[in-house]
Structures are given as C-alpha cells and as structure tokens.
Amino acid sequence: MADELEINKGGVVSLIDNHELGEILKPLVREIYLFNSYVAGTTHLKDQSVLGEIKEEDDLLLQREDNRFDQNAILVLTNERRKLGYIPKKDNVVFARLMDAGKLLKAKITTIEHKGDFTEIGIGIYLVDF
Template sequence: MNDIIKLDETNIISILHSGDTLKAAGKPFVKQIYLVDAHIAGTMYVDNIEELEPNLVVGKKLNFYREPENPHDKLAIVVKDDQGNKIGYVPRNKNEVLARLMDAGKLIYGTIHEKEYRDDWLNVSMQIYLDD
C-alpha cells in the first residue's frame, strides 16, 4: 500500500497506460470505445522520426499525454509510442473533447491505422479510443 501512496503523476500515467495493472485489479467491464480518426500532427518536427518509423506498425498502440503548459495550445495532447518516444500531437482540430476527457481522468489512446511517406513527411493516421 505504501508504494501506491508514493506514486507521482508520471508513475500513475504509466500504470494507466500499461493496462496490465488495471486488468490485474479486476476491472471486468472495461470496453474500448472508438471515438475518431486523425493523423498525427507534427511528425515533421520529430528529429529522429526516420529511426522511429520502422516500429510504427499498423495496430500498434499509441499513448496520449496532456501537455497543458504547451505555449501554442493549452489543450495539446502528445502522442508517444510504447517506448515513450514522442511521435507528434493529436491535431488541434480534434483535441478539445479528448483533452477534456483526459483531464477528467479518462484513458484515451490511439492505434496506428496506416502510414506512408509523402515526400519527406511521414503521414501516420490513427484511430482514437476511450477505455471505459
């Protein structure tokens, strides 16, 4: 019990995204709810995107993290792979409701739907889900 009390925000987010802890805790009626399709914004600004691209396979889970201190968008949601590498952002035109759900404690995440290079830009489309 002491370990749970000592958890900080990063550890709690990691536990939520792992899924294993929640399954072990016995949350029997969790269902995956499809919300919306979107592309990952900002992949062109990720310095090592060429190195990350081979691991971005269709069906792979993408973790979302709120970034309320982002100077460009207070509703920003960072998209990371399962290794914690930043891939980009949920597009601004799709993030308002998602950010509010996340701020209310809901687990929102994505899965890679398709990807393709368009010239030197990696276009990754994802499907976004809510676990409820």
C-alpha cells in the same frame, strides 16, 4: 524513499498493467472508438528513426502536455514512450477535456503513408473504459 506517494498520470490501466490484478481486469476493459484523426508534427521530430519502427495496428499512448502554443496539447507516444507528434489542434479540445476529467484515452495506428520526406500516420482514438 519507499514510503513516498507517487503521482501516476498513466491512469488506472497503467497501474494494473504489470500486476497480477491486471490479468483479472483485462476482460473487463473496453475500448470505445471515438474518432479518426492523424498525428501532427511528424516532420518536426528530433529523432525521425521512430517513424521507421511503427506499423499499422500499433497501440499508442496519449498524454496531456503543458504547451505554450496550445493549451489543449496532447502528445502521441509509442508504447516505448517515444514521441510521434500530437493530436491536431483542430481535433484536440474534446479529448483534452476528457483527459483532464480523468478519462483514459489511447490511439491505434490505422494507416501509414510515406510521401517523400513526410510520413502521414492515420490513427483511431479510443476511450478505455471498465
């Protein structure tokens, strides 16, 4: 139905991203660097092909996940919404609280190191602000 309300969990920036208003607001968007971390769980990916498609400087999406193992779980996704892994549990408490309070966070790949069967992905975490 065209008249139904839809919940958008991508934040305000995702609402204006493909809209003409987005071009007006883009100069007002600031990315505030918060922290360096890495992507956890890359060895447990069902589709490992995503690891060969990413590159340094790629922007990544961060999304809260209802997870029985970690109440503060934050998924790390490519812009195509392909799963890369998670923000490490040791680093995610503050970021989860910010996201739960409605703040938009994103990540950017800083390093990629292939170590045999393991791929280490370093990321910077940013607060997107207007």
